[in-house]
Amino acid sequence: MRWEQYKSVMERYAIKTDDMATEDAYFMATHMPFSQLAVYEGGRTQSAPKMFSEEEVFSRLICNPENDHRMIIVRGDNGTGKSHLIRFLKAKLENSPATVYNPATEQLIFLRRLNNSVRGVFSQLIEQDVIKDPAVSQKIKKFIDSSDSKDEAAFLTDILYSYIAAVSNDQTGDTYKPVICRDIASYLSDSRVKDHLLREGGAISRCYTVITAPSNQVLKTTEVFTDEDFDVRKIITAVIKQGDPQASDFASTIKGEKDEIHKLVNYLNRFTSEVVKRCADISSESTKAVFEQLRKDLKKQGKNLTLFIEDFTGFTGIDSELITVLSTEHGGDYADLCRVTSIIGITNDYYDQFRDNFTDRVTHQISVTDDSFGTADFLTQMAGRYINSIYCDPEILRAWNTQGANFEDLPINTFTPPCEWDTVKIGSKETTIYPFNKTSIVALYESLPVKSPRMFLKEVLRAQLKEYFDGKIYGDGWYFPMNPANVQMSRDPHSSAIDRIESLSLEDRSRLKAIFALWGDGSASGIKEKDGTIRFGGINKKFFSDIGLDAFEGIGDLKIETSTSAGGQSTKAKEPPKPEPPKRVDEATKSYQKYKDDINGWFTKNDPLKFDADYRSWLRDLIKGAATQGGAINWQDIGIPAYIAEERLADLGVYFITDQSTPLNEEKAIVLMDRSTLSRDALLALNELKYAKGWDFEGAAYYQQRLVTWLESEKDSIIERVTASKVDGPTLPVIEWCMTLQYLKARIFGCKLDNTDNYSMLHSLMSDFTFKDDEKNKRETKEWNDLIQFVQNRKSEFDSARTLLCRSVATTQGAVHYAVDTKSASCIRTDELLSILEKLKDCKWDIESELPANIPEKHLLYNQAALLKKLYPSVSKVVLAEQEKSKEVTSKIEEYVGSINEENLLQTLNSIQTLFSVFAANGIIGSNDIRTKYEAAPIDTAKRILKCIEVLEKADKQESNARKLAAYSGNALHILADYLRDFQSIARMAEKEEATAKKELAKIGGIDGIDELSEAALETMKNLYEFVEAMEVSNVTE
């Protein structure tokens, strides 16, 4: 029952959302005296302030026995306690003896922040009977009623049209010429613009809130319009195209012009006050009249006025009039006005904006700053008072208030914490702050994004207590304590160890970490004191049991305390650390903290990892090593070529961390890091390593342990991705593919491979083969030329394969990065090369059928297979073409020599030599090249032709296309084809010369006296003809 009561008291009385709605008993029971209020005289702040306590402020400024005119501004940021101070001053005045406050001579008016709108302000003025003029009163009542009943849409439209009217009627020319003002009015009247301005959350809706709706949000009233209301390209373009001419003209001036839009926004905001008054149907004169009349009436009654305005923001539209009337000093020309002491709460922003209105009128400023409330003492005192009021019986508290709320008599609760616990002194009495301790109060306050008493109350005390009470009421599903700012334990290894306690739920692990981070000393170390008390991280074990964490047994061994603590102080929770003077934080430390926060946010709050590029480079250094240092995996020693490790792991894109900010393709990742405790610890370890520039830091052994465990848990999968092979399976035959490519390339280019022995062969296979476009390399088939072109077109791919072959079989000493250094000399793993060479020889260099069916694109280790897959079919085509061409050439040579054998060849070659002799004898000039070629001994030429025939026949018999290609590579076909071309050429010459001879014979037959000569010539020609016949020239068809 009592937990329900505590919760109810807290929510209904002690910590309400709006502290001004708090009933007096709780307000007084929880009031925290301000001790450091900066008080300035006048409206400026150039001179140094005097520091007053709230009592001094009251006695010196609020008490006003001399009836001085005072306009006191209470300034501060949102939530700093302005309202609280004003309410306290008001309550103090009300409860003062008649010598200080006499209701018969002093009219006290208090305008609260509730219903923070013009309507709210007027309602309070009516309620407190401030408005004496019946006509004005009637008018205001009408406005209040109408804003209650009026349709919101209609009200919004009224507001918009009020702005349009104000702009349309602006003849001042201050910002825009009147003609432009009419254009603007026209633009604002465009249906598209209107709809946008009337949207929910838009400018007009904001203005509506100012006028009618209660709002806790403090609005800078001049900022009804913002740039977003007009900076909408689509709308501007539509108005330019389809709007009426005036609207279109104006739209053109603001299109893409941010400055013009800003100018328009500022211009429209100037009309807000006028629009508010117009919509509320209250004129400046009537507003002024309300307060003037009040002062006159009070004067007549012999009374003065003390006016407390909690929040001036609600007076939008009538603010300047109110200031004018409140700042008018009584006496002299204004002898009919009563004295007024006004205490006005106002935010710093608002004050700065209307400084001109205030500066010369304000008599005093009280500045509420964080100096007034930010100290540890203040916070624990404040928490103590609120917690006390929650644990107290409401009736007892009310009775105390009724009896004058004497601070020394403040009732103290009877709540008993489960163990000894921190207390605070309120006056002369002590009260518990359970379930908070002093450390947690300061830590939770410091973790607030906006540090103010209001935020501390709402976000710390109320939010945490609600969870504590709910936990006690419902018994399970504990959420206390919460750690919204994700404050981390200072002892990271302990935090990590908690994350590894699988017997606890994730929620309980978070709660434990929150306790140690916010309540404790940042660690989870356990200690057993001499009296048997067990503490974890400095917190009594009973506290853990009280909030459902009794299963927690601490991290590491429980230390046994042997020494006796003086004065029993050790039984108390640790005092909050005294704030140290701010240290200068260097860039490295900032980065270290930045990374740590990022990693913890990623792990605990599922935030995306912001600095993943840095973490991925750390992982690269760990796994691959740096330029001159080896990594944690000794790649080359475990059988993975250093070159492959270096090439595969060099690009940061292959490192992927779950939920990293950098968009990367996870499927291409080689090193994957999931979001887990182990990964978090590994990243933290690398952060520590980076920061300490080595392993010499506290907790290094722990982080090493976690890092190595992460690495070992991922090692096999990293290796598998680096090598594209299963750890226990066969490795990808990358070197085999590279060697085959080199072999085929050499063959295609007609380059020689030294086959003396295996070492020579391996050595020549590692050469950089280039194609020499010379006579020797002229190919007889288009297919072969195409294949040469194919290889030349893929130069970079073939070059990569050669580099991969050469670099990956070289041994590497130290960092794998050295493997890419072409200058480093290193012996070769020839054992591996030899095995591959033997295998390739066995399979006649034909591994087409062994190539993988599915080959990933652009993959360092698969590129060679992909190339081979394209190359092998072309090789087959070439071989086929060469075979056919060989047959054709052979067959044509047979047409000249008959069956190709030594005897026939010698006969033919001898005949050729004879023919060239006849030509020479008869002065016939044939081809010198051919004649020279056939001057050699016919037997040599015959043997050469026979050798070529033998090579081609051998090629035909090879078992694989690769071997056939190798046989054809020597270009025997070309040599043979050359002979064929020679024979054809010689035959053509002989035919030509025969025809010439016949013609010459005919001529000679008609001339006398040359018979002898003719005889000899005829004989020669006859021989020649016979030779030609023998060569079956007549059958040759070109």
Place this chain on the structure above:
Amino acid sequence: MFKTNPDGMRMEPTPERVLSVCRLIAQKSMTHEELRRAMTLGQNGDKEVDQINKSIAVALEELNIVKTKDNQLELAVDSQVIASPVNFRRYIGNTVLLKKDTTFHLFTKWIISKNEDIFPLKTWETMAKICGSEVPELSSMSENAALGWRFWASFLGFGYLSGTMIIPNMKIRIEDVLATTFADKFNYDEAIRATDFITWISTKMPEVDMSGKLPLAFSAGLRTLHELGLIKLETWRDSNRIFLYSVDGDPINDFSHITVRKEVAK
């Protein structure tokens, strides 16, 4: 690398090179000269030849994996020993590492005994210097010797290279021993007393002083194997406990029983 002290522990004969030498000889017996020609493919550069000569010396004189017969180098062990880097490593771990008079052993033992004290030593030179001043037998220990040692130390599983340091963690070394000889004495998947385990394994790892609290490198190795599920460390009530090197935050700082999973032998 594994010579009787003193040994310069040169860097050139890396595990990769020594294994390659052994494997080449396994394919075909050959002379030194042939081997040099083979491993340089006839290029015979000074640097490469030096690498090969030193690697031959390690394989021949220190590891005894190859031997000379009629001026020919030939394999002296079962070819399975060099079938994979893991086999090669485990063979060395169960043979040469048992020798206590090598510089490698002395230096390894010193590093392991230093625990966290090696963390502030940021260079191998400092490490060699300090070791030289602390271990009389290693008074002439050089930076180069330490640099050479690190390749084999990381290969044989004494730790993980990290920048200019080694992270002491004997996960691989312990795993190798458990994979090869554990079953000779105990059964896999059965909890055995920590004291029995330590008595047994101390004979397999003379480089680790197991007489008191276990050193960091060995403890870290056990912890990693435990976290990977390859062994299970437990503390049973009323049983004698073996204390691991205490690491703040680590859930396991002692154990009374250990279960070695069969998976470790894979």
